[in-house]
Amino acid sequence: MELLERFAAGDLEAFEVLFRQHQKELYAWIVRIVRDSGIAEDLTVEAFWRIYRARARFEPAGNFRAWARRIATNVAFDHLRRAPRETELPEDLPGAAGRDPAVSSETRRLIRQAFCELPAKYRLVATLALIEEEPYNIIAEAVGISTALVKIRVFRAVRMLRKKLNSLGLEVAAK
Amino acid sequence: MSNEENHKEIKQLLRQAVSPVKNAELQRDLWPQMLRRLDQQPLSVPWFDWALAAILGAVLFFFPGTIPALLYHL
Numbered sequence: 001m002e003l004l005e006r007f008a009a010g011d012l013e014a015f016e017v018l019f020r021q022h023q024k025e026l027y028a029w030i031v032r033i034v035r036d037s038g039i040a041e042d043l044t045v046e047a048f049w050r051i052y053r054a055r056a057r058f059e060p061a062g063n064f065r066a067w068a069r070r071i072a073t074n075v076a077f078d079h080l081r082r083a084p085r086e087t088e089l090p091e092d093l094p095g096a097a098g099r100d101p102a103v104s105s106e107t108r109r110l111i112r113q114a115f116c117e118l119p120a121k122y123r124l125v126a127t128l129a130l131i132e133e134e135p136y137n138i139i140a141e142a143v144g145i146s147t148a149l150v151k152i153r154v155f156r157a158v159r160m161l162r163k164k165l166n167s168l169g170l171e172v173a174a175k
Numbered sequence: 176m177s178n179e180e181n182h183k184e185i186k187q188l189l190r191q192a193v194s195p196v197k198n199a200e201l202q203r204d205l206w207p208q209m210l211r212r213l214d215q216q217p218l219s220v221p222w223f224d225w226a227l228a229a230i231l232g233a234v235l236f237f238f239p240g241t242i243p244a245l246l247y248h249l
Binding site: 012016019020023024027028031032035037040041044045046048049052107108109110111112115126127130131132133155158161162165 | 194
């Protein structure tokens with residue numbers, strides 16, 4: 001019996017193999033959304049827990065990677081919804097890219113504040129599309145919405161962010 | 176400023192404030208944590224939830240006229 005068939009049938013050893021094959025990738029995906037390595041580890045375990053519970057619904061001929069990523073995205077999204085909006089984003093994570101020293105730390109703080117105040121569904125797609133520069137089709141597949149809806153949410157997130165930044169005293173030109 | 180330019184400006188500002196995570200490496204194997212999670216008992220439903228469900232069921236059974244009202248408010 002193939003690995004995915006064994007997993008779908010509830011074989012714990014098959015699940016362990018899949019866990020070890022995919023844990024790094026799912027963790028890397030989740031940490032890009034929640035931006036906290038400790039929380040991302042817990043959410044990775046939570047995502048695999050949901051994957052294991054949903055094993056009977058998995059079609060062994062299907063794409064385990066895409067299915068697992070979608071569940072992980074839901075777990076991370078649930079976290080964004082539950083976490084208080086005023087939660088400060090960490091300054092930087094290991095592996096974070098460099099930044100322009102010309103932008104003051106106060107400006108960065110205001111931008112992070114405005115970003116944290118976005119509703120979770122906009123923050124999710126804005127993080128993946130604008131910060132992590134993931135292709136829209138990948139985001140659409142992970143979130144479970146159409147590519148067109150991803151574009152609409154990114155557009156609205158940018159509009160909301162611009163308004164919030166202007167209200168915080170940061171001049172960002174309107175269209 | 177066009178929509179696209181505005182979009183780019185916001186994106187640049189955002190990426191300055193919230194840096195992309197390019198190489199986040201998992202620092203440890205999470206399988207032991209996963210096993211502990213699998214060993215946990217499933218969450219039990221508190222007794223008062225069962226009591227509420229029983230009361231609601233009884234009300235609907237003895238006063239079926241409340242069903243449309245309940246559906247209206249759902």
